[in-house]
Amino acid sequence: MKALLLSICLIISSLSSFSQEYYAIEGVVTDQQGQPLQGIDVYVEGINKGTATNRNGCFKLMSLSPRAYRLKVSGIGYVAHEEVISLPEQSQLLTITLKESLYELPEIVISRETLTGGSQFLSDVPGAAHYLSAKQLDKFAYSDINRILRNIPGINIQEEEGFGLRPNIGMRGSGVERSSKITLMEDGILAAPAPYTAPAAYYFPTVGRMQGVEVRKGSSQIKYGPYTTGGAINFLSTAIPQQLFAKVNIMGGNYGRRVAHAAIGQSFEHGGFVFETYQNSATGFKELDNGGPTGFVAQDYLAKVRINTSADARVYQALTFKIAQATGDADETYLGLTESDFAVNPFRRYAASQVDNIKTNHKQYMLKYNIIPSDHIDVSISAYRNEFSRNWYKLERIRFDASPFRPVSDVLEDPNTFANEFSILTGATSPSPNALLVRNNNRVYLSQGVQSLAGFNFTSGEMEHDIELGLRYHFDEEDRYQADDNYAMNNGVLQLSSKGAPGSESNRITNAKAFAAYLQYNFQWGKLHALPGLRYEKIDLQREDFGKTDPLRTGAALVKSANATDVWIPGIGFEYALGTFAKAFAGVHRGFAPPGIAESAEPEKSINYELGARINRAGLNLQSVLFFNDYQNLLGSDLAAAGGGGTGDQFNAGEAIIYGAEFELNYLAAFPNKNGFTFPLVLAYTFTNGEFGSSFAATNEDWGSVSSGDQLPYLSNHQLTANAGVDHRLFNVNISTKYVGAMRATPGTGNIAANDLIDANFVIDVSGSYKISKAVSAFVSVTNLTDQVYIVARRPAGVRPAMPRTFLLGIKANL
Numbered sequence: 132m133k134a135l136l137l138s139i140c141l142i143i144s145s146l147s148s149f150s151q152e153y154y155a156i157e158g159v160v161t162d163q164q165g166q167p168l169q170g171i172d173v174y175v176e177g178i179n180k181g182t183a184t185n186r187n188g189c190f191k192l193m194s195l196s197p198r199a200y201r202l203k204v205s206g207i208g209y210v211a212h213e214e215v216i217s218l219p220e221q222s223q224l225l226t227i228t229l230k231e232s233l234y235e236l237p238e239i240v241i242s243r244e245t246l247t248g249g250s251q252f253l254s255d256v257p258g259a260a261h262y263l264s265a266k267q268l269d270k271f272a273y274s275d276i277n278r279i280l281r282n283i284p285g286i287n288i289q290e291e292e293g294f295g296l297r298p299n300i301g302m303r304g305s306g307v308e309r310s311s312k313i314t315l316m317e318d319g320i321l322a323a324p325a326p327y328t329a330p331a332a333y334y335f336p337t338v339g340r341m342q343g344v345e346v347r348k349g350s351s352q353i354k355y356g357p358y359t360t361g362g363a364i365n366f367l368s369t370a371i372p373q374q375l376f377a378k379v380n381i382m383g384g385n386y387g388r389r390v391a392h393a394a395i396g397q398s399f400e401h402g403g404f405v406f407e408t409y410q411n412s413a414t415g416f417k418e419l420d421n422g423g424p425t426g427f428v429a430q431d432y433l434a435k436v437r438i439n440t441s442a443d444a445r446v447y448q449a450l451t452f453k454i455a456q457a458t459g460d461a462d463e464t465y466l467g468l469t470e471s472d473f474a475v476n477p478f479r480r481y482a483a484s485q486v487d488n489i490k491t492n493h494k495q496y497m498l499k500y501n502i503i504p505s506d507h508i509d510v511s512i513s514a515y516r517n518e519f520s521r522n523w524y525k526l527e528r529i530r531f532d533a534s535p536f537r538p539v540s541d542v543l544e545d546p547n548t549f550a551n552e553f554s555i556l557t558g559a560t561s562p563s564p565n566a567l568l569v570r571n572n573n574r575v576y577l578s579q580g581v582q583s584l585a586g587f588n589f590t591s592g593e594m595e596h597d598i599e600l601g602l603r604y605h606f607d608e609e610d611r612y613q614a615d616d617n618y619a620m621n622n623g624v625l626q627l628s629s630k631g632a633p634g635s636e637s638n639r640i641t642n643a644k645a646f647a648a649y650l651q652y653n654f655q656w657g658k659l660h661a662l663p664g665l666r667y668e669k670i671d672l673q674r675e676d677f678g679k680t681d682p683l684r685t686g687a688a689l690v691k692s693a694n695a696t697d698v699w700i701p702g703i704g705f706e707y708a709l710g711t712f713a714k715a716f717a718g719v720h721r722g723f724a725p726p727g728i729a730e731s732a733e734p735e736k737s738i739n740y741e742l743g744a745r746i747n748r749a750g751l752n753l754q755s756v757l758f759f760n761d762y763q764n765l766l767g768s769d770l771a772a773a774g775g776g777g778t779g780d781q782f783n784a785g786e787a788i789i790y791g792a793e794f795e796l797n798y799l800a801a802f803p804n805k806n807g808f809t810f811p812l813v814l815a816y817t818f819t820n821g822e823f824g825s826s827f828a829a830t831n832e833d834w835g836s837v838s839s840g841d842q843l844p845y846l847s848n849h850q851l852t853a854n855a856g857v858d859h860r861l862f863n864v865n866i867s868t869k870y871v872g873a874m875r876a877t878p879g880t881g882n883i884a885a886n887d888l889i890d891a892n893f894v895i896d897v898s899g900s901y902k903i904s905k906a907v908s909a910f911v912s913v914t915n916l917t918d919q920v921y922i923v924a925r926r927p928a929g930v931r932p933a934m935p936r937t938f939l940l941g942i943k944a945n946l
Contacts, residue, residue, distance in 0.1 A: 154218045157191040158225030160184050160204060163251045166749065168229060169801075169809055170860050171206040172905055176213075181905050183860035187801070207945070208232060208265030208342065210373050231264065232370050233343055236449060237442075239509050240501055243586050243599070244319050246345035246355065246365045254747045257662045257704035257716045258351030259285065259362075259756050259793065265342040270856070270865050271898045271912055272382070272939070274339035274390065274411050276300070278896065278914070281852050281869050283346050284793035284817040285362070285756070289845050290923035292463050293416065293934030296427060298335055302348055303739075303758055304789035304821040304846050305361030308770050309333065312724060312735075314355045314363040318453070320497055322366070324519040324576035325607035327357065327643035327670055327725050329779050331770055334493045334519050334576075336366045337431040337457055339392060340409040343367035349741040349758065350702035350718030353666045354601065354649050359700055360722030360737050360760065368453075371403040371435055372396045382910065382941030387414030387426060390939065402438040415462065416935055420482035420558050421623045427461035447503040459491040465525055466539060466556075467929025469546050470886065477920050477932040482558035482623045483539075483567055489523040509586045516579040521572075527615070528568040529555060536568050543929035544886075558623035565617035565628055570636060572777075573612050580605035597653035608642040609779075634682030641674040641728055658708035666700035672728045696734050698723055712748040717741065724766055727781035735766040743793075752797040762787040767829055775927075784837070785825025792818045811865075813854040821846050823878060834878055841878035845889070845924075847871050864899040876925040892921040892933065900943070911940040 160171045167188025174181025175192060178200075184190045197218045202225075205211040209229040216225075233241055233249040242248035247262045248255075261283045273279050275295030280286045289299040289307045301307040309331035315322045317336045324334050338344070347355060348362035355363035380392040389412045396405030408431065415425030432455060439449035464480065464487035472479060499513040528536035531551035539556065546553040555561045582603035589596050614631035651664035672695065678688035702720025709715055722737035743756035765784040769775040793816070800810040821843035828836050834844070849872035856865035873891045875883045898912035918936040925931075 154195045154197055155191055155193045156195065156200065156202060156216055156218070156225070157189070158227060159188045160190065160227045160229060161188055162209075163228060163230060168206060168209070169858060170863075171204060171209070171229065173202070173204050174905060176201040176203055183902075185860065204229065205945075206266070207269050211376070213374070232372065233367060236451075236501055237447060237503060239503065239586070239588075240511065243509060243584060244511060245367065246347045246352075246363060249343070254714065254745060254752075255660065255706070256347070256351050257660050257706035258347070258349035258718050259741060259743060259754070259758075260348070260351060261346040261795070263344040268341065268344070269943075270863070271867065271896060272339075272380070272390075272910060272943075274337075274409075276335065276338045278867075278869075279338060279344060280346075280364075281850075282813060282815055282854065282867075284795050284815045284850075285348055285758070285791075285819075286346070286817075287819065287846060287850075290933060291931065292461075293932075294413065294427065295338070296335070296429065296459065296461060296463075297333060299845075300364070302346075302361030303760060303791065304819050304843060305358075306768075306843075307845055308768055310335070311768055311770075312358055312766075313361050314352075314358045316355070316363065316365040317495075318368055318497070319365060320495075320513065320515045320517075320582075321578060321580075321605070322517070323578070324493075324517070324521075325578055325609045325643070327605065327645050328607050328641050328672065328728075329576065329609040330358075330725075331768070331779065333521050333523075334457070334491060337409050337411075337429065338366065339390070339411060340369060340394075340407055340431055340433065341366045342369050349739065349756075350664075350704040350720035351662060353664050353700050353702040353720050354599075354651055356647055356649075356666055356700065356723070357645070357668055357670075358724050359666070359702075359720065360724060360735065360739060360762075368433060368435075368455075369394055369396070369405055369407050371398055371405045371437055371451075373398045373403075377946040378944060379946075380910075380941065380943045382939050384939035385937055386416045387412070388937065388939060389413070390941070396435075398437075400441060402436070404436045405434070407433045416937070417478050417480045417932075418476065419480045419485055421485075423485050424462040425480060427459065427463065429457070429459045429461075431455070431457040446505075447501075449501045451497075451499045451501075453495070453497040453499075455493075455495045457491075457493040459489070461489050463487065463489055465927045467543065467925070467927075467931045469543055469553075470930060473922070473930045473932070478935065481556045483526055483529070483556040483620065483625070486569060486618075486625055487523075487525040489521060489525070491521040492519070494518045507588055510584070512581070512583045514581050517577070519576040519578075521574055521576075523572040524569060525572065526567060527570040530563065530566055531555065531561070532563050538928070540926075540928040555620045558620065560622050561620040564619040566620055567618040567625065569616045569618055571614045571616065571631070571633075573614070573633070575610040575612075576608065578605070578607040593656060595655040599649075599651040599653065601647075601649045601651075603645075603647045605645045605647070606642065607645075608640065610640045611637040613637040632682055634677070634684075635679050638679060638682060638684070639674060639676040641672065643670060643672045643725075645670045645725075660706040660708075661703070662705075663703040664701070666702075667697070668700065668723065668725075669697040670725050671695045672725075674728045692728060692730060694726060694728050694730055694732065696726055698734060698736075709744075713744065713746050715744045717743070722760060722762075726766065727768075727779075729780045729782065731783070732766065732781045733764050733783055735762070736764050737762040750799040750801065752795075754793075754795045756793040758791055758793070760789040762789070762824070765823075767834060782829065783827075784823065784829070784834075785827055787821065787823050787825075787843070789819065789821035789843070791820060792816075809858045811854070811856045811858060813852070815850075815852040817850040818848060819846055819850075820848060837878045838880075841880055842875060844875050844877050847874040847891075860902070862899065862901045865897065867896045867898075869894045869896075887925070889923070889925065890921055892919060894919055894933075906946050907942060907944045909940075910943050911938070913938045 287301040299307040300310040305312040311330040377395040391410040394407035417425040464484035466484040613636040649666040704718035706716040724735035726732040745754040765787040796814040895916040
């Protein structure tokens with residue numbers, strides 16, 4: 132491929148330079164698979180002369196006098212390259228290969244510590260795997276993870292507040308509630324606030340500052356527990372660059388949207404650093420009765436520092452320290468609308484939610500040591516600590532007079548029966564001074580541990596072997612110290628009537644101690660690639676409930692509970708090369724999820740199968756997968772976000788079957804005589820069907836009474852994403868479309884009742900950028916171009932709208 136590209140570049144160069152005499156630097160830029168890279172910046176330092184590669188990866192810098200020049204080559208998502216070129220002594224026809232800036236450490240470490248190894252190793256994974264590069268993420272500059280992940284098949288999403296601040300993500304029907312059934316990581320470290328104790332992710336990594344997103348599903352992801360049924364997501368934070376790099380993105384839009392993203396970093400012979408901040412805010416698109424704030428402010432800061440030996444040292448060693456903080460302040464609520472009010476104004480917010488607000492603070496620390504003592508051995512050891520606090524002050528219950536409080540969800544489901552309570556929700560003066568109960572959901576989380584990873588690779592004849600051993604000791608904790616305040620409604624204004632004592636509503640500490648180990652053997656012999664693995668999880672959970680009458684936690688009314696489990700999780704995946712470009716793969720593994728603290732709850736267990744094929748050749752990447760998940764025990768969760776009571780406890784839901792198909796196509800079209808244009812095309816389709824195999828009465832209000840054969844809620848049978856674009860070295864235009872089929876809000880069979888229906892929706896986003904100079908581009912994007920109005924959820928209380936049409940425009944500078 133590289134020889135062919137050089138020939139093309141040489142022919143073009145010869146035609147353009149016929150009968151002219153001057154010196155030039157020319158060549159071709161490719162990725163590590165030999166594919167041409169378009170739009171890569173190539174310039175000569177110090178003389179203000181530069182260009183960008185065309186669709187064949189070719190470049191040419193002309194009219195250069197005979198002397199030495201420093202050539203610099205750079206592009207989004209790739210490690211910058213530079214070299215000194217001497218004219219006319221040195222050959223001027225160059226072949227330059229750029230590496231993805233996936234990680235700041237050697238290649239063997241990249242493939243070991245990441246889920247996919249980037250696009251370079253993606254086709255070698257014996258199972259469903261996906262990687263979104265920095266260049267792909269940059270096209271729309273999304274800060275909403277929901278819109279990013281819709282490009283990957285097999286992922287199920289329930290939108291919530293429109294900005295993607297608290298996403299609900301599942302994989303292959305695993306359940307979407309607060310992303311509690313997937314393994315969520317940042318840089319290979321567990322990222323949920325308390326992954327074992329309370330996995331509901333009220334914190335989610337700030338996706339706007341990430342330079343890559345990786346997803347693994349099927350048997351190939353048992354390495355990344357504890358949740359092995361659906362899959363794993365790993366967010367790759369900005370890597371320490373190999374040379375001086377700085378970026379500043381400033382954008383603004385409607386609904387008071389403001390985004391600022393800045394980073395600077397550099398590497399030296401024995402170290403490097405990167406400092407970064409991402410600021411995101413909006414005044415909100417919902418309209419609070421009588422006015423008031425409905426927006427958010429999110430601020431994120433990150434720093435990485437690395438010291439290392441020389442790259443050519445006999446024993447390479449590196450020590451990397453990472454520290455980050457993310458704070459949030461959002462005037463967000465769980466209170467939705469009645470169906471009739473949604474029809475009048477879908478963006479209305481009732482007066483009773485005017486004091487609802489969530490404040491969050493997340494801190495993360497990570498210290499990682501890497502050593503490569505030989506070409507066959509590599510070891511990494513990481514110590515990590517995540518601290519997270521959140522206080523969601525939000526309306527829980529309501530009453531008209533001295534009658535018992537009722538959940539607001541009951542009122543919105545039947546506003547006629549509860550007409551008096553509903554009138555207070557919408558601002559009518561309450562006869563009782565204690566008409567509205569607002570809960571101070573104050574919780575503090577801790578997640579810390581040490582994990583190590585060792586790899587040993589060798590060859591024997593035509594066979595390649597790679598043995599990997601991982602160990603992790605982990606501790607996490609959730610501390611609930613909550614209180615209920617009472618309010619009166621006075622002509623649309625909430626007035627505090629009594630303040631609850633801290634710890635008087637929920638006053639407990641739950642923790643988990645977990646030891647995990649896995650052994651994985653990566654074997655390749657000719658066309659056959661096998662990946663057997665075995666994971667072990669031992670989990671001990673304990674709870675101390677001090678009760679509502681002991682805020683000082685003296686232990687006078689202490690109630691202790693515990694649960695424990697240990698499990699072996701085997702899996703094996705196979706991949707077979709069908710030819711130069713095509714491969715088939717298959718796998719089977721045990722799915723597992725921890726049971727939580729409830730003594731009656733058993734671990735979630737399933738046997739999962741997948742069968743697929745992929746094609747990778749010049750400009751074309753295609754993958755198709757069939758999957759079948761057979762649950763012996765499905766776990767449900769009592770989450771307030773899912774319409775439950777908010778205890779966070781899990782319960783047994785018995786047998787279930789989920790099956791489906793995934794299809795993914797990435798195609799880059801480049802036609803002759805099109806002046807350097809390329810046309811990227813992406814298709815992602817998912818079919819999923821899930822049904823309960825047992826009958827039971829769920830402890831969460833969202834599921835209610837379930838019968839065998841009922842369909843799983845919030846699981847669409849059909850999802851389709853289609854993206855197309857036009858790329859040129861000076862500009863690009865992109866369009867992204869998403870279709871999500873209808874789904875039901877509660878378990879059931881047959882036609883979906885109107886009050887249980889989440890309608891199908893079709894949304895179009897567009898974006899574009901124009902290169903003003905070598906370093907600066909103008910950017911614009913519009914989400915929900917046609918301003919579609921649709922319901923995204925009927926939980927936890929009332930119907931909730933999708934984000935309306937929004938725009939964002941600004942400047943991106945990469946220096």
